[in-house]
Amino acid sequence: MKRENQNHSANEQAALAQDEARDGFLPRAQLVDLLGQRSIVLIGIMGSGKSTVGRRLAHRMGLKFVDADNAIQEAANMTIPEIFASHGEAYFRSGEERVIARLLQEGPQVLATGGGAYMSGSTREAIAEAGISIWLNADFETVMARVRKRTSRPLLQTPDPEGTMRQLMADRYPIYAKADVEIHSRDVPHETVAEDIMIGLSQYLLSTSASNGTRDLEVPVAD
Ligand SMILES: Nc1ncnc2c1ncn2[C@@H]1O[C@H](COP(=O)(O)OP(=O)(O)OP(=O)(O)O)[C@@H](O)[C@H]1O
Numbered sequence: 209m210k211r212e213n214q215n216h217s218a219n220e221q222a223a224l225a226q227d228e229a230r231d232g233f234l235p236r237a238q239l240v241d242l243l244g245q246r247s248i249v250l251i252g253i254m255g256s257g258k259s260t261v262g263r264r265l266a267h268r269m270g271l272k273f274v275d276a277d278n279a280i281q282e283a284a285n286m287t288i289p290e291i292f293a294s295h296g297e298a299y300f301r302s303g304e305e306r307v308i309a310r311l312l313q314e315g316p317q318v319l320a321t322g323g324g325a326y327m328s329g330s331t332r333e334a335i336a337e338a339g340i341s342i343w344l345n346a347d348f349e350t351v352m353a354r355v356r357k358r359t360s361r362p363l364l365q366t367p368d369p370e371g372t373m374r375q376l377m378a379d380r381y382p383i384y385a386k387a388d389v390e391i392h393s394r395d396v397p398h399e400t401v402a403e404d405i406m407i408g409l410s411q412y413l414l415s416t417s418a419s420n421g422t423r424d425l426e427v428p429v430a431d
C-alpha cells in the first residue's frame with residue numbers, strides 16, 4: 209500500500225517507509241542513513257555464517273567488513289588455535305573483549321564476532337551501545353555439516369564434537385536470543401541470508417526510529 213506523500217509528520221513518514229519495507233527492505237541509502245555510526249554486529253554459533261554472510265552483507269550495503277577473529281589473530285600475531293594452545297581460553301576471551309570494544313568505535317561497518325564473544329556481559333553492553341546485534345540462528349544439523357571438517361575451531365577438538373556442539377548451543381542460545389534481530393541461517397545462498405538480514409534490519413530500524421515519536425507503529429512482519 210502506498211500513501212499520498214504530502215506534509216507527513218515524522219511518524220507518518222516512518223509508517224510510509226514501513227509500507228514500502230513490507231515487501232522487502234529499505235533502499236540501501238536509507239538503511240545506511242538510519243544506521244548512522246552504529247555497527248551491524250553478527251553473532252551466533254560457529255558455522256552460522258557470520259564471516260561469510262557478513263562479508264556479502266557489507267558489500268551489498270557499501271560498508272566495510274571486519275572479522276573480530278581475524279583482528280584478534282592480527283593483534284596477537286598468532287592463529288586462534290595457537291592462542292588457545294599457548295595461553296588458554298581465558299586469555300583469548302579477554303583479548304576478544306578488548307578487540308571488539310576497539311572495533312566498535314569504528315562504525316558504521318559490518319562486524320562479524322567470534323562464536324563465544326556475545327557470552328561476555330561487557331561485550332553485550334558495548335554492542336548495545338554502539339551497534340545493532342543480529343543473531344544468525346542455525347540448527348544443529350546445519351552447523352555440524354559446515355564445521356565437521358575444519359580443525360580451526362579449538363572448542364570442537366574434543367572426543368565428541370557433536371556432544372560439545374549440543375552443549376554449546378544449550379548454553380548459548382538463550383543468550384544469543386537477547387540480540388536485537390534474529391535471522392534464520394539455513395542452507396540457501398549466502399546472498400539470501402544477507403537479504404534476510406537487510407529485511408530484519410529494516411524492520412528493526414523503522415520500529416526503533418518510530419518509537420521515538422508520539423505513537424507506536426506496528427513492525428512489519430516478513431513472509
Ligand atoms: N547460507 C549458507 N549456505 C551454505 N553454506 C554456508 C552458508 N553460510 C555459511 N556457510 C558455510 O559454512 C561455513 C562456516 O561459515 P562461516 O565461517 O561464515 O561461519 P562463522 O559463523 O563465521 O563461524 P566461526 O564462529 O567459527 O567463525 C563456511 O564454509 C561457509 O561457506
Ligand SMILES: O=C(O)C1=C[C@@H](O)[C@@H](O)[C@H](O)C1
Nearest residue numbers: 254277288322323324361362
Ligand atoms: O564459539 C567459540 O567460542 C569460538 C568461535 C570462533 O569464532 C573463535 O572465536 C574461537 O574459535 C571460539
Ligand SMILES: [Mg+2]
Nearest residue numbers: 258259277320
Ligand atoms: Mg567467523
